[in-house]
Amino acid sequence: MKNDSLSPILRESEAMIDKACHRSVNPDIKKRQISCAGVSMTLYYIEGLVSGSKIELHMLTPLMKLKELPKESRAELLAKSVLSVSECEVTESLAAVLDAVFYGGAALIIDGDSYAAVADAKNFAKRGIGKPVAEQVVIGPHEAFNEALRDNLTILRRILRTENFISESAEVGTRIKTQAAILYLSGIADEKAITETRRRISGIALDHVEGIGVLMQLIEDEPNALLPQFVITERPDRIASFMLEGQICILLDGSAQALCLPSNLFTFLHAPDDSYIRWQYGTFNRIVRFVGVCVSILLPAISVSAIRYQPGLLPPPLLTSVMEAQSKAPLPVGEEIAAMLLFFYLINEAGMRVPGIMGSSLGLVSSLVLGSAAVDAELVSPLLIIIVAVSGLGLYAAPNYGLGMGLRLWQFILLIFASCFGLTGLAIGGSLALMSACALRSLGAPYLAPLLPKRPRNPDLMLRLPVWRQRLRGITASPYSLRRSSGRMRAWEEDDDED
Secondary structure, three states, rough: OOOOOOOOOOHHHHHHHHHHHHHOOOOOOEEEEEOOOOEEEEEEEOOEEEEHHHHHHHHHHHHHHOOOOOOOOHHHHHHHHOOOOEEEEEEEHHHHHHHHOOOEEEEEEEEOOOOOEEEEOOOOOOOOOOOOOOOOOOOOOOOOOOOOHHHHHHHHHHHHOOOEEEEEEEOOOOOOOOEEEEEEEOOOOHHHHHHHHHHHHHHOOOOOOHHHHHHHHHHHOOOOOOOOOOEEOOHHHHHHHHHHOOEEHHHHHHHOOOOEEEOOOOHHOOOOHHHOHHHHHHHHHHHHHHHHHHHHHHHHHHHHHHOOOOHHOHHHHHHHHHHHHHOOOOOOOHHHHHHHHHHHHHHHHHHHOOOOHHHHHHOOOOOOHHHHHHHHHHOHHHHHHHHHHHHHHHHHHHOHHHHHHHHHHHHHHHHHHHHHHHHHHHHHHHHHHHHHHHOOOOOOOOOOOOEEOOOOOOOOOOOOOOOOHOOOOOOOOOOOOEEEOOOOOOOOOOOOOOO
């Protein structure tokens, strides 16, 4: 008998399980001893993780009605012919028995058999399907993932009703394992990307993976990059759209978000409701969003360069006002803007941590009071307050939280370069940012593709083109299934093969 195998002697198997799960100090691990057809059995489960009605109706009741039981293959016979649960299997591994019990299963060990019957009886407490918190939309579905892996898979299978929907089961964590699911559409996702995803998931050597954000850090291409390389979303409809584009998604039990890979920079700039509104509105929103992000990154650095090194770029009335206000300020303009940006983000962070409506009230009141007090005390000029406010608001236009954090760091880096070297430093810092983005990879795919390098893919990038013009899938799709349609895409449109 192997060290990890159960014993055909019931008392020995009980002793192994009791010792492995520390049952003497874990009162919620229940042990039910029963006798059926003259054979002694023991049922193990954890109170709160299982359904008492399932165990009673589908396990204990059939066992009590059992008249006889052969001496061999008892566990297999019970699993196939007696226990009426939806999922039941036999195993001789102690580790498999413990994994099943700690994941909401019930394990039945039988005297005279070295195999145990492991049945699914999950019924643990979980949150219901709620509304998205960080990715709200006006037009579109209003449902979000919860922390139960099975519920999240059910939502996606309801949206993508196709036999090509593949959900590969995986486990992450060496000591405490967490269930994960690798999702893709067969025939649309690229096989090389699928193989690479499996390799990275299987190579994780951390003892426990707490959430989807930790998983992302363990499998991303460049952990030192400031910009995120994979999209994290709480919306099932976004995951469905990503899979239709040929991307791969990962769900993790206990996480209310999903991970999408590979991703490019343009994916992070797309809002969830861009696809649900008319293309003219979506294009306008994306332009406003892109301009706001660019202004927020560049405005502080340009302002510092113009005021400190190139004052001739400012109109004389504005220059006079700025210099007059700056002469009374105790700090140079670069340090003032950096300090005000830090205070702005501090107020935002504090508002996020304060529960309920008090958070938004705290942020609003703090911004007004601190801004007015700083101007009245002549610590900063009114123009700098406007610059900081516009710069902070522009980053909130970024629809992805990770992208906003990365751009915020680049905002400070460009501000430092501009404070030290003026417009020359801003050009150097901007070049470094562009080069780092060009060198970045997401699951091996170029971060700025399909623009750099140029590739024939879905034209829905910065502009929200009409749906009937999007005949190609994303850059991550299999090269054999790039086209969405070869015929007409509108009911009144003639058949054509344009694009």
